[in-house]
Amino acid sequence: DAGITQSPRYKITETGRQVTLMCHQTWSHSYMFWYRQDLGHGLRLIYYSAAADITDKGEVPDGYVVSRSKTENFPLTLESATRSQTSVYFCARRTDYGYTFGSGTRLTVV
Amino acid sequence: GIQVEQSPPDLILQEGANSTLRCNFSDSVNNLQWFHQNPWGQLINLFYIPSGTKQNGRLSATTVATERYSLLYISSSQTTDSGVYFCAAQTGANNLFFGTGTRLTVIP
Numbered sequence: 001d002a003g004i005t006q007s008p009r010y011k012i013t014e015t016g017r018q019v020t021l022m023c024h025q026t027w028s029h030s031y032m033f034w035y036r037q038d039l040g041h042g043l044r045l046i047y048y049s050a051a052a053d054i055t056d057k058g059e060v061p062d063g064y065v066v067s068r069s070k071t072e073n074f075p076l077t078l079e080s081a082t083r084s085q086t087s088v089y090f091c092a093r094r095t096d097y098g099y100t101f102g103s104g105t106r107l108t109v110v
Numbered sequence: 111g112i113q114v115e116q117s118p119p120d121l122i123l124q125e126g127a128n129s130t131l132r133c134n135f136s137d138s139v140n141n142l143q144w145f146h147q148n149p150w151g152q153l154i155n156l157f158y159i160p161s162g163t164k165q166n167g168r169l170s171a172t173t174v175a176t177e178r179y180s181l182l183y184i185s186s187s188q189t190t191d192s193g194v195y196f197c198a199a200q201t202g203a204n205n206l207f208f209g210t211g212t213r214l215t216v217i218p
Contacts, residue, residue: 002155031204042196043208050204058205059111088151092206098143098158099198099206104151 003027006091006102013081013109021076021105023091031094032074033058034066036087037104043090049074081109112137112201116209123187123216131182131212133197141200142173144182147211148193156182156195187216 003026013019025032034046035058045058047066055066063085065077078085086109091102113136123129135142144156157164157171159180164171168187173180184191194211 033204033206042210043198045205048204056204090153098141098155100155101145101153104153106151 002100002102004091004093004100004102006089006105008105009103011105011107013107015082015109016080019078019081019107021078021089021091021107023074023076023102025072025074025093028071029093029095030071032068033092033094033099034064034074034076035090035092035101036060037090038087046076046089078107081107083109085109111205112139112199112207114197114199114207114209116195116197116212118212119210120213121215123214125187125189125216125218127187127216128183128185129187129214131184131195131197131214133180133182133199133209135178135180135197135199137178137199137201139175139178139199139201141198141206142175142180143198143206144171144180145196145198146191146193147196153196184214187214189216189218192216 005024007022033048035043049055049068089105115134146154159173161175168185170183198206198208
């Protein structure tokens with residue numbers, strides 16, 4: 001168990017809708033991350049958080065919003081979903097032994 | 111950001127064979143990890159190895175930080191080893207940069 005849980009595992013949404021992907025960690029590691037995985041691009045960082053109420057942009061932040069009111073939770077919101085946001089989304093946390101990843105959310109925007 | 115290159119891109123092995131996967135990175139690192147993405151899409155952390163050598167069962171990894179490369183060795187491969195192996199590196203900033211992976215297929 002990596003100690004990091006994502007939900008839902010699968011999501012289909014329509015273009016223009018708002019959708020939130022959830023990420024929860026056991027314990028209270030400071031750093032948490034959101035990545036997306038696309039064919040031909042590998043994994044790319046969307047946003048990260050160094051602590052509660054501290055977030056910062058990664059490589060591909062446009063169209064996404066994050067919040068971190070509690071250390072354990074790091075939700076990712078697509079404010080108005082587009083087809084280009086169809087992807088697999090991974091949440092991660094950083095420990096003294098590197099990054100560990102959740103099981104991912106496969107999001108399809110139709 | 112740091113550039114991470116992996117080779118080979120694809121590898122097909124007979125069960126029981128050994129293999130070596132390579133990862134080159136373009137800058138000094140404070141974190142180097144190997145992951146296995148299984149056929150269900152899960153990213154499994156294999157090694158946290160910014161330098162030195164580690165072994166875990168049939169898998170071992172070596173990172174030569176001064177020469178900016180890391181190697182992942184798989185011995186006596188099994189069909190369950192199939193999947194994509196990613197190398198990822200971090201240098202200072204809060205981002206783990208991934209290579210494009212090596213897709214391993216182990217055939218019985």
